[in-house]
Every structure is written in structure tokens, then in C-alpha cells.
Amino acid sequence: MTEIYETQPERTDLPLVVMPAILDSMVEPLKAQLPVLKDVARVRLYLDFTEDADLIVERTAQADVMINGGPHLSDDLLHRLSGGVRGGEGGKVGCIVFSGTGVASYINLALARELGVRICNAVHYGDNAVAEHTFALLLELVRHVGELSSGVKAGVWANPLGDGLQLAGRRLGIIGLGGIGSTVARIARAFGMEVAAWRTSQTPAERFEESGATPVDDLNELIASSDVVSVHMPLIDGATRGLITADNLAHLKPGTLFINTARAEVIEPGALVARLQKGDIPAALDVYDHEPLPADDPLRSIPGIVLTPHVGWRTDGAFRELTRQMVACIAAYFAGEDLNVVVSER
Template sequence: MPHIIETQPDRTDLPLVVMPTVFDAMIEPFRTNLPMLHDIARVRMYTDRTSDEETLLARTADADAVMVIGFHIPDAMLNRFCGFDGGTGHVRCFAFGGTGVASYINMTKTRERDVRVCNIVHYGDHAVAEHTFALILELAREVGRLDAEVKAGDWTGAEGYALHGKTLGLVGFGGIGQTVARIANGFGMHVAAWNSHVDPTVANALGVELIDDMGDLMERSDIVSLHLPLLESTAGIVTATQLNRMRPGTLFVNTARAEIIEPGALTARLLRGDIRAALDVYEREPLPMDDPLRTVPGIILTPHVAWRNDEAYVSLTKQVVQSVASFFTGGDFNVAN
């Protein structure tokens, strides 16, 4: 049986907030922040990991709000959570522990059902930026492969790819993109960014060149890195036409969301075999064993972990709890829909 952490269990006059699953490393940061809900809501937190829909639904059967940590909510599951289509739940608020919530829950349907969805902001700018550069460096210097070869007795080595002097093209220039730019400056790289609602003052301060056309940016860059949030306006915004303008030898990194790319376009581009890529996000997660991305030569794949580090967890957990407290006290903190 999973361990359950509860607060104010006798206060049945208060609404119930359920966290049906959680990452181990988040348990203590959440426990630290739960006092913010004192006299506002009861909390029931399950401390194990599960993605089984029936288990998640059973654990939240009497919940008024759900903290969503690391699981997707398909439409049928959403209806059962909220008492539609024969469902018995009565959830009226989902507090999502991340950004890009549109890839986890149908925002149109939550609006139609008057169900609040909250996400969090700027909690992992440094975490994602650092992972972005971990992927860039792995593509450039192949440390993981070389480590395995040396341990196997192979001293052949490999030729490195210099970052100094190369052009890094950023598609997306919010908190994460700006942090990536600062790191790139330390490597002596030239940084350019797609000019979509970018504050030129910020770009100038970081020495970043703004380019109006995304395709031009991709064609001129040695390394392309995506940092757009997933919104209704950004879904599929990176098209096959733009990806096809990347020159042979370009390095491509995505730590944002797969859904900002036209469906199937990235796989088709990578299977041409003339660019190398490192990905942390996918159209289907977990990545199926038969996904053609697994067959791309030299590709680096990580399991959607760019956002996960100790610093990010502190901000993430606080914002999730604040979102729930705001919902029950009539506020609008971090409302996503």
C-alpha cells in the first residue's frame, strides 16, 4: 500500500485536494509548502508513482481539486474527473506542476466545463537551460559514447565539434531562451533568436541578433534550439518547410514541447540523416519502442527530464500549492485557461 500524507483530515468542512502521484524528490518540498493550505483545504498526497488511469481516478474520487504531477489527462479521463459523461467526480480545479499544460489536458474542454487549470511559470528556467547545454555538449563532444568505449577498452576517440564562434539559433526567447543565451555567451557563441514578440532591449543587452523569419534563422544557424511554450497559437508553428532549411551538419535540440512542431515533420527531417539531434520531448510519451526516432543515427534521447532538478522542485511545489490556495480563496494565481 502506498504511503499517504494527509493534512487536516478531520476538517471535512474544507474542500479536498488530492495529489494522486508524485516524484520522490518532490515529497519533502511539497510537505514544506502544504501549511499554506491550512484552514483553506484538506490535502491527501499519495507518495508513490503511478500512471494507471483507474488508480488515479480512484484516488481522486472525492477530490475538489487535483494536483497534476507527471501524468496526462485524456478527454475521457477528464470527463470522469469532472462528472461528465457518466463520471462521478467533482473536480473543479487542476493545478498542473509544469508549463505547456496544453499537452497534458484539453484546455478547450476545461473552459467549456468551467474547470480551472493552473500551471506554473519560470520555475525551471535554469534547469531546462542547463539540460539544453548538456544535450548540445553531448552532440558536440559525445562524452557518453566515449565513456562507454573507454570502459570497453576502446581508445579510438572522436573528433569534437567546437562551440566557440558557432551561431546558436533560438526559437523562443522567454525566460529559458534568455538563460540559454547567457550560457552561450560564456562559450563565445553568436546567438540569434526568432523575432516573435521579443523585447529588443533584452536582446540587445544579451548581444542577441533578432531575425524576423524562422526559416532564415534555421538556415543561418549551426545549432537550433527550441524554447517556445505550447499554446494554442504555437501548436505546429515549426513547420517542415522551416526544418528543411537547416543546412547539413546542423545540430538540433528540443527541450520545449514536441507539439510545437508540425506532426511528423521532425522525424522526416532527421531520417534524411544529414543533421544530428538531441531531444527531451516527443509526440508520444513515453516514447514507444517502435518509434522511428529510435533509428536515427547518432540521436540523443532523454526522457522529458530537462525540468527536473532540486532547485526547480522548490519553486514548482510552492507555485502548485499557491495555485490551489488562490482557487479556493477567490484569487487567480497562475490561471492557464
């Protein structure tokens, strides 16, 4: 039987917040934040993880607010959660708080707006975490520490992978100079790298000065002139989905190191796989079009690339800040205030 953690269960006069599925790493940080909701709302956490739609509906049947800890919410499920019914019994969820930033990958925002469901997310909670993971991936590409460690443990005292590459003096091209991209830029400069970033109309001019990145107006020029290309563009429907095209990737010169810790969907479908299959671009990826990565995905069989299971954001510090923002969003909702609102119910 699934373990349940509840606060103020006797306060049936208070609205109910339910988290129907949770990652183990989020449990303790979230519990630590819940005193903020004392006398505001009672909270019920189901201490397991599920993507079963019927079970999610059952667990949130009486909830006013749902915390979405990762399951993808289909359109049918969103209807059922909000009381729009379609496909089964409906609930009464008026606000969904997403445990992350890229909510567009998990919830149909246009449908949520149509159904009158507020959607909140968390922002900048993982800037340091993802930036640090970006460099973990980059360092694996240039020094192969993981592979060499496995070799030594297996009795191989040699370097079959060849000499490493030095980051100092190399040029890093950043696509997306937001909170994470700016943090990556500062770390890169500490390594002695030359840093440039794509300048878009959404990027404040002062951000380039603050991060030490040289602005480049043409994306193809940025890609072609860089030794390392790192993607940090958020996924925004109608703006960044498929923004990086096959033509852009064609400007990667052989040997360029390519990293994506942002969202796979910001790249034109199929374009990255096609470019990597040529075999001349070492790459490291933490995000994919389909997650978990299917067993037959061609990325699994391309030599020279490093794959991690979308864990760039998962650190102790990121979980603390993430859960703080989640609870603050809930408190704001019940107070009639707006915080991190991606879709308004009004």
C-alpha cells in the same frame, strides 16, 4: 497498499486537495510547502504514480482541487473528475493544478473551460534547469563525453568518434526567446557563441537586448544561418502547435546541430523525423510526440542523435520552485484570487 500522506485529516470542515499520482522526486519538496495551506485546506497525497483513469477518479472522488502530477487526462476522465460524468461516476473537482508549464499537452483546455474547471500551471520554475539540460545535450553532441566514457570503461583508449567541435565562435539560433530561451542565450554567450533569435510579435524588444541575442525576423533565415538551432517555443493551441514546418527544417544546412527541449508538438507532425532520416543533422531531443518513446519509433534507429527521457526540467531547484507555485495556486483558488490561471472557471 499505496502509502498516503495527509495533512489535517481531522479538519473535515476544510476543502480537500488530492494528488492521486506523484513522482518520487516531488514528494519531499511538496511536503515542505504544505504548511501554507494550514487552516485553508486538507491535503491527501497518494505516494505512487498511476495513469489508471478509474483509480484517479476513485482517489479524487471527494476532492475540491486535484493536483495533476503528470498523468494525461483524457476528455472522458476530465468529464468524470468534474462531475460531468460521461463514462462513469463523477467527482466534484473545481480546480486542477498542473505540475508544470505545458498543460496543453496533458489536458483539453477548451473542454475544461466548457466544464467550468479552473486550470492552473507553473511558470519559469524550470528556466535554469531546462537551459542547463540544453547545454548538456549540446556538449554531448560536440564532445561525445558519454560515449567516450563508455569506451574507456570498456578498454577502448581511442576516439573513434573523431575530434570534437568548438562552440566558441559558432552561431546559435534560438526559436522561442522566453524565459528558457533567454537563459540559453546568456549561457551561450559565456561559451563565446554568437547568438541570434527569431523575432515574433510576442517577443518584447527589450528581451533581445537583455539576452544579447540578435533579432532575426525570418525563421528560415535564422535556421539557415545557424550552426546550432535550439527550440524553446511553448506549446499553445492555435498559435504554436505545428509552427515549425517541414519547409523550415529544409533550411537546416548539413552538419547543423538541432536541439529540442521544448515540446515536440511545436514541430509539424513527421517533419523532424523526415529531416533527421537524411542523416546529415546531429540532433539531441528531450521531448517527443508520444511519451514514453515507443519501441518502434523511428527516432530510436537514426544514427548520430542523442535522446533523453523528458528530464530537462527535473532538478532539485526546479522541484522547489514548482511545488511552491503549485501550493500558491491552491491557496489563491480558495481565497478567490487568480494565480497562474490558464483556464478560468468563471
